[in-house]
Amino acid sequence: MKALRLIDWKTDPELVEVPKPTPRPGEVVVKIGGAGACHSDLHVMHDFEPGVMPWKVPFTLGHENAGWVDSVGDGVTTVAEGDAVAVYGAWGCGKCSRCQRGFENYCENPGEAPVVSGGGGLGLDGGMAEYLLVPAERLLVRLPDGLEPATAAPLTDAGLTPYHAIRRSWSKMTPISTVVVIGVGGLGHVAIQLVKATTAAKVIAVDNRQDALDLATQVGADHVVASNDEALGAIKDLTAGHGADVLLDCVGAEATIELARTAARPLGDATIIGIGGGTVPLSFFSQPYEVSIQTTYWGSRPELVELLDLAARGLVHVESTTYTLDHAAQAYRDLQDGKVHGRAVMVP
Ligand SMILES: [Zn+2]
Numbered sequence: 001m002k003a004l005r006l007i008d009w010k011t012d013p014e015l016v017e018v019p020k021p022t023p024r025p026g027e028v029v030v031k032i033g034g035a036g037a038c039h040s041d042l043h044v045m046h047d048f049e050p051g052v053m054p055w056k057v058p059f060t061l062g063h064e065n066a067g068w069v070d071s072v073g074d075g076v077t078t079v080a081e082g083d084a085v086a087v088y089g090a091w092g093c094g095k096c097s098r099c100q101r102g103f104e105n106y107c108e109n110p111g112e113a114p115v116v117s118g119g120g121g122l123g124l125d126g127g128m129a130e131y132l133l134v135p136a137e138r139l140l141v142r143l144p145d146g147l148e149p150a151t152a153a154p155l156t157d158a159g160l161t162p163y164h165a166i167r168r169s170w171s172k173m174t175p176i177s178t179v180v181v182i183g184v185g186g187l188g189h190v191a192i193q194l195v196k197a198t199t200a201a202k203v204i205a206v207d208n209r210q211d212a213l214d215l216a217t218q219v220g221a222d223h224v225v226a227s228n229d230e231a232l233g234a235i236k237d238l239t240a241g242h243g244a245d246v247l248l249d250c251v252g253a254e255a256t257i258e259l260a261r262t263a264a265r266p267l268g269d270a271t272i273i274g275i276g277g278g279t280v281p282l283s284f285f286s287q288p289y290e291v292s293i294q295t296t297y298w299g300s301r302p303e304l305v306e307l308l309d310l311a312a313r314g315l316v317h318v319e320s321t322t323y324t325l326d327h328a329a330q331a332y333r334d335l336q337d338g339k340v341h342g343r344a345v346m347v348p
């Protein structure tokens, strides 16, 4: 079969021929119906010197995957050939207390996971291929009726990551509160829909691109604010001078983290979701009183079940541009150049 593989660190991936996987006991092979191209893949392929990540090259890219069960190994009972499934992307040990709660993204026993701090497409072969080997059936979530794999694939990361961040701040998203989403890209445009679908809070979207602000309005933002020196004042004006109750920074650059924490209302949450690498100095007075500054990484398996249900009911969708496997390398180049509308999804 064909697969888009990272052959060596700090190189562009190559489309090569590899053997189709066969499942051993407990494993499942999924015929890929969709694989999302994520911004973090660009860091994986371009930024890391050999030895920085605990992973060996080569491996096939693609950590946002969905498809149909192609074959199952001995002992697999919860899924069968032909089932439409999404793949939960963080592959932990499955046994520690975090994994037991479904938070395999925070596995505390990574030495016993299939790969340290990764999964398919992150150290092991991922879904930018015709087939994907999944090491355990618990990592599959059956798709609800009405949800196609190509639609579900980007939800497993671009949807799950903001859903988790929103869910943990739900108690602060009351009907009279305001949520600010900074960065209306692959994650941000889903974040807006998720706040609207699961709470009655007002949403302000912030971005420096007009087409992103148009998309924000289209997917339900109540207000849009240009990302510039006046953004803080604009957020204050839209919140009667109080600041926002929850700010979700889907960028994570220095300027956006600074905006998120300074535009927060006392007792608010400022959550850094994007891995933009920005840093800001922290002190007692660097943000309003009792603002919680937090980071999140991905989400839990039970949250993915809820998210897929929301999507099947039409309450959230991922804007996407489709590429064939033959053009998957181009998808990453377009992503790098900022040319992709919504999420780039490879459909073989
Ligand atoms: Zn990702």
Ligand SMILES: [Zn+2]
Binding pocket: 092, 093, 094, 095, 096, 097, 098, 099, 104, 106, 107, 108, 109, 110
């Ligand atoms: Zn674990």
